[in-house]
Amino acid sequence: MYLNRVDIADMERRYRAYRANLINCLSGFKAANLIGTADVDGHSNLAIMSSVVHVGANPPLLGLIIRPDQGDRHTLHNILQVGYYTINHVHESFIDQAHQTSARYPRQVSEFVATGLQERWMKGFTAPFVEQSAIAMGLQLREHLPIRLNGTHLVIGEILHLLLPDETVAEDGSIDIAGAGSVAISGLDAYHSVKRPRRMAYAKPDRAPVELKSL
């Protein structure tokens, strides 16, 4: 199948949902994360997002693309107002509840209450973690870049707190996120468990590719 820009634009009138499904699959697999925030009155909010991206390791920075026109209004507002938020991996045991956070609850209804995912507050940190997540992080907002092309926003935060199970961290610092039960997303609504990986050694121009055997 070959599609060009005109074909994709033509989908607008007839197949808007078709196009949304198609284009949302194209970047490839995505991380499944729940973004925890609160407003200045302490009302908590939880939203599933597939747009977390690694920005840097030192300092430890994660980016998040937020689409306020498509249901992420509370999340963006809270992050910009309060300056702190959490990123919590979706675990294969609560995919349904995590997906349910994408329903349009009114502001006064917390997705935590509505879905049964448990809030966990850390002393001195003004955004809620998800208790059931094996891997969770608390971040402070460091940069906000509006993307004027389409009204979305890139927020970048620095990791201040990191919680994860000891047994998932290898001697070299890598984390077995598949073994920890984290899932991947494709498209708008497909949640995948992930197989054990092939790990590749650092690539060198004068050497053939080498697979790392398990540490």
Added chain:
Amino acid sequence: MYLNRVDIADMERRYRAYRANLINCLSGFKAANLIGTADVDGHSNLAIMSSVVHVGANPPLLGLIIRPDQGDRHTLHNILQVGYYTINHVHESFIDQAHQTSARYPRQVSEFVATGLQERWMKGFTAPFVEQSAIAMGLQLREHLPIRLNGTHLVIGEILHLLLPDETVAEDGSIDIAGAGSVAISGLDAYHSVKRPRRMAYAKPDRAPVELKSL
């Protein structure tokens, strides 16, 4: 295990590789893509990246975080100079070759030649596709946002060309990228095949989560 910001910073002197492995796993699963570019003299370049992110469906926009200090210099330079590039899904059949593109080849050596991945040129489009990729896209640069926090760059491109196998596109427009053989990445060097997904119906605040059975 609990780590705070001071713990992570302390890793610098003693465990730089440890920290890089750890932090690179935190965002979750990532898409595995090969970015194809050429310079103004037509020298092709191919680089594996795990930082492609969906920005929007209409117009169809994909973002890419580029770290020029860590080996992506040619890619960024070519994209900014020429304005066109390709994004090609890594397929499970050529993980080794895809990973090998991360080796530091000198500018005059094309990763296509060095790894055996085949260049494919489309008439009128000035960046090379990867022949062996089942799912591939040609993009035009639309926005360049430097991330001053850490010297990285967000480039956003609009999809002008899309190539994919007919049999992977469902009636609702979603693409079975797992069935197409696309892989996910975790951390810096782990490549995962992905299991068949659970698809969830559009979430509504007054209804329990519903799984979509296969279309």
